[in-house]
Amino acid sequence: MNEHPRLTSLAHGGGCGCKLAPSVLRELLAGQPVAQAFPQLLVGTETADDAAVWQVDAQTCVIATTDFFMPMVDDPRDFGRIAATNAISDIYAMGGRPIMALAILGMPIDKLAPEQIRQILEGGREICAEAGIPVAGGHSIDAPEPIYGLAVIGLCHPSELRRNADARPGDALILTKGLGIGIYSAAIKKGALDAEGLAEMVASATRLNRIGTDLAKRDDVHAITDVTGFGILGHGLEVARGAGLRLRLRLNDLPLLSRAAELAEAGFATGASTRNWAAYGAEVTLPEGLPIWKRALLTDPQTSGGLLIACAAPAAGQLLDELRAAGFPLATIIGSAEAGPPGIVVE
Structure with missing residues (x-):
């Protein structure tokens, strides 16, 4: 009999659903000094980008x-794999090549066995x-909830x-992975996701976005971001605000994990989605009259999601x-960018 507690039972949230709400984050950062006083800092906090660039x-x-973040799955090894894939993705989303990582670890050592932590x-x-x-080093603390992730350093040519923020009017928008990770994680919490669904979610969340390094070498690729805790709408809005454009997304073209619509309609959603x-x-x-469960697909927090x-x-x-x-079979053209007030129109 397994006496170890489920990882997800030790956390109040999981994956990128743990992120602070976008409005709270913007309020907290509003009074911070302007980092661009340093001319070598090409990317700081001003554009809601995925990483800082010097x-x-x-x-x-x-x-x-x-x-x-905190665990969204119960298998320790899978938790470690998902968290690492998610962290490294920020480098790929900036067009970079990762070169090393440092581990960030906070564990309730009175509740988890050392072997579980080693597996993470x-x-x-x-x-x-x-x-x-x-993994060249790191830092660990005793924490009330399990936390794991990475600090990652990468390189790129300027x-x-x-x-x-560099999207242009007329650009096509492509999303490389299916949406629904948060919906699946909500189903896990309630024991409603079968082994096949779990395997699908883990496979998506552990697929490295390394294609971003190659995309950045193309002149016809203007902007990249990864879709994580704020959902496709939240991260799409970061592009729209940064570039001063309006994005049009086609609801029926959005790629989904195989059971995402079914589970969303059944009421599975994270608090982060709301x-x-x-x-x-x-x-x-x-669209007028859009059901709440379809809206949940648009706001669903993605953990280690695809590139937009x-x-x-x-x-x-x-x-x-x-x-x-x-290796991105669900990659789909989901909409376009156009001149207009920053925002998103879903059709």
Whole structure:
């Protein structure tokens, strides 16, 4: 008999659903000093990008990020793998190449066995090895809830830096992974997701977004961000605000995990989904009469989600074929960017 507690039972939230609501985060950051007083800081807090970027010289930028959260699955190794994949994604979303990571670990050592904690760390190291980087150190504390993640350092050439603020009018929008991770995690909490569904979720959340490094070498790819805790609407809005554009998304074209719609209609959703809508719903126009469960698909927090790519429209078809061939079978053109007040229109 397994005497170890379920990881998800020790946390009040899980995955990127633990993130502060977008409105709360914006309020907290509103009074911070302007980081752009440092001319070598190419990307700081001003554009809600995925990582900070410091230009070292004419050939090299350093990309730095950190990401950690509480468990959304009960298997310790899978928790470590998902958290590491999610953290490394920020480097890929900026167009960079990761070079090393530091572990961030907070564990209730009176509730978890050492072997469980070791499995979490091993899962993280496994993904880092897949990305070709070492876990070069880290920091740990005794914490009331299990927390794991990474600080990750990467590099890129200044010309290959991709910010979410650089989308252009007329760009096509591509999403590389299916939505529904938060809905699946809510079903896990209530014992309503079967083994097949769990395997699908873990496979998606542990698929590295390394394609971002290659995308950034293309002149026809203008902006990249990864879709995580704020959902497709929240991260789409970060692109819209940063670039000063309006995004149009086609609801029926959004890629979904196989049971996402079914579970959403049955009422499975995270608290973060509701907080997300409350934070940014005023900037979104939805189809009249859209059911609440369909809205939940749009606000669903993604843990280690896909890349949202803004590219020149003529290149979108070929790029889509390349993404699918590279291991992203659900990659889909989901809409476009256009001139207009920053916001999102869902059609």
